[in-house]
Amino acid sequence: MRSEGRGRPRLEQARRPGNTAREEILDAAAELFTTIGYAGTSTRRIADAVGMRQASLYHHFATKDDILDALLAGTVEEPRRLAGELLAHRGPAAPRLYALVVGDCSQLCGSRWNLGALYLLPELRVDRFARFRADREDLRGRYRRLAAQVVAEAAGAPEAEDLPFRLVESVINRRSDDQICPPETPWVIADAALRILGWRGDVAELRRVAGELLETARREPAVTG
Numbered sequence: 001m002r003s004e005g006r007g008r009p010r011l012e013q014a015r016r017p018g019n020t021a022r023e024e025i026l027d028a029a030a031e032l033f034t035t036i037g038y039a040g041t042s043t044r045r046i047a048d049a050v051g052m053r054q055a056s057l058y059h060h061f062a063t064k065d066d067i068l069d070a071l072l073a074g075t076v077e078e079p080r081r082l083a084g085e086l087l088a089h090r091g092p093a094a095p096r097l098y099a100l101v102v103g104d105c106s107q108l109c110g111s112r113w114n115l116g117a118l119y120l121l122p123e124l125r126v127d128r129f130a131r132f133r134a135d136r137e138d139l140r141g142r143y144r145r146l147a148a149q150v151v152a153e154a155a156g157a158p159e160a161e162d163l164p165f166r167l168v169e170s171v172i173n174r175r176s177d178d179q180i181c182p183p184e185t186p187w188v189i190a191d192a193a194l195r196i197l198g199w200r201g202d203v204a205e206l207r208r209v210a211g212e213l214l215e216t217a218r219r220e221p222a223v224t225g
Contacts (some may be wrong), residue, residue, distance in 0.1 A: 015051045029067045030113035072132045079104040083142035085217045093149030100104035101190040111182030116172035156198020164193035
């Protein structure tokens with residue numbers, strides 16, 4: 001017997017990965033939203049995929065929009081936190097931006113389902129998802145701030161400052177087309193992001209320093225502001 005948190009215990013083994021019923025619901029919804037579409041997925045179908053009653057699902061999420069909102073938030077919370085850490089860190093901008101690109105790409109590539117594909121849903125244009133849109137725009141702004149520092153250090157082209165963010169999100173299409181991201185993808189994207197800003201230097205040293213920055217950020221998480 002498995003507890004659902006709130007609500008009655010379930011009388012069967014879990015069908016989904018996750019330590020809680022909420023995590024199982026999110027996994028099932030992520031699969032359905034990214035395979036058959038958001039509009040074509042009902043809360044009943046999500047509940048069936050988890051192996052619970054529809055009424056039990058409502059103990060965790062009041063609406064289907066709430067499930068989508070939780071999935072979307074999970075795609076920007078960690079990169080925003082990481083970007084905040086790296087912006088506050090002193091030192092050359094190139095390895096800091098490199099670390100952000102690798103960290104963000106690794107999350108988009110490594111998630112069980114291609115959640116970035118949900119960014120194009122027409123449903124996201126309504127007020128219900130204004131917070132997500134604002135958080136994603138904030139992440140984009142943090143990328144631009146780091147990119148601007150790289151451009152200043154490398155005497156690059158200011159008009160390229162938005163391209164690292166766009167390059168990172170290119171892995172969403174890569175997963176949609178090929179179903180996978182090769183392990184080297186985050187590093188290849190990071191290399192391209194720095195080059196396009198005009199950076200020219202020792203890539204091996206850049207990767208070493210960026211790796212250290214990532215490890216530090218993971219050991220010392222900060223609250224995203």
